[in-house]
Amino acid sequence: xxxxxxxxxxxxxxxxxxxxxQTINFKGPKGEMTLEVHESISFSHEENSLQIKxxxxxxxxxxxxxxxxxxxxxxxxxxxxxxxxxxxGVGYRAxxxxxxxxxxxxxxxxxxxxxPQTVEAKxxxxxxxxxxxxxxxxxxxxxxxxxxxxxxxxxxGKGIFIDNEHIVRKERKKAAAAG
Numbered sequence: 001x002x003x004x005x006x007x008x009x010x011x012x013x014x015x016x017x018x019x020x021x022q023t024i025n026f027k028g029p030k031g032e033m034t035l036e037v038h039e040s041i042s043f044s045h046e047e048n049s050l051q052i053k054x055x056x057x058x059x060x061x062x063x064x065x066x067x068x069x070x071x072x073x074x075x076x077x078x079x080x081x082x083x084x085x086x087x088x089g090v091g092y093r094a095x096x097x098x099x100x101x102x103x104x105x106x107x108x109x110x111x112x113x114x115x116p117q118t119v120e121a122k123x124x125x126x127x128x129x130x131x132x133x134x135x136x137x138x139x140x141x142x143x144x145x146x147x148x149x150x151x152x153x154x155x156x157g158k159g160i161f162i163d164n165e166h167i168v169r170k171e172r173k174k175a176a177a178a179g
Contacts, residue, residue, distance in 0.1 A: 005063035008049040009071050015078050019045055024070065028077030031118060031134035035073055041066045076134035083143050085129040089150070089158035093126040101129065105150045105160075113146060 011017060015028040022037045037043060040059045043066075044051045050070060054063040075081075087094060087105075095102045101121055103111040115121055119133040119142050133139040143162045152159035154170040 005052050005054065005060060005067045007067070008051045009067060009074055011048050011050060011074055012078050013048075015074055017045060017050065017074075019043075024050075024073075026073045026077045028074075028134075030077050030080040033073050033077055033134060035069060037066055038062050043070075072136045076136055080132055080134050081136045081139050082130055082132045083139055084163050085131065085143065085146060086161045086164075087127040087150075088152075088161060089156075092150070092158070094123070094129055095126075096121045096123040096129060101146075103146075103149060111149050113149075116142065
């Protein structure tokens with residue numbers, strides 16, 4: 001069993017935390033976020049750490065989840081998160097225009113994707129995009145929605161890959177011998 005909930009979350013100097021009831025507000029150089037802590041979990045905030053506490057043993061899993069969420073929020077507002085998107089296929093390309101990404105993925109029409117408010121896109125070249133955000137969950141959701149346009153396929157290796165994703169290539173089906 002994991003004992004991650006027992007470790008305190010270390011808060012860097014660049015992050016400001018305020019608490020009111022079961023709500024924790026995080027403010028840092030990369031943005032602001034708010035977390036509503038589960039009612040069965042309590043916490044104590046010292047000057048540079050936050051300790052998660054629970055009352056019963058069956059609440060330990062929720063305490064570990066809340067500790068991981070608090071740690072992700074602290075890391076998000078201080079450093080931020082990044083995901084790399086790579087397009088692999090003949091004619092596959094993307095173009096970033098502000099909060100909109102236009103994909104050419106072999107369909108008869110271009111595919112437009114509107115980014116949420118806290119997600120930023122930076123284009124390396126026509127087939128590589130770097131997405132960044134302070135919210136890890138939202139960033140993962142955006143990547144999953146983009147990947148769903150053309151998931152990687154195992155026969156030709158074409159598709160949208162996230163963070164150097166690797167797929168096992170398959171051999172094509174063989175025709176039955178005529179005889």
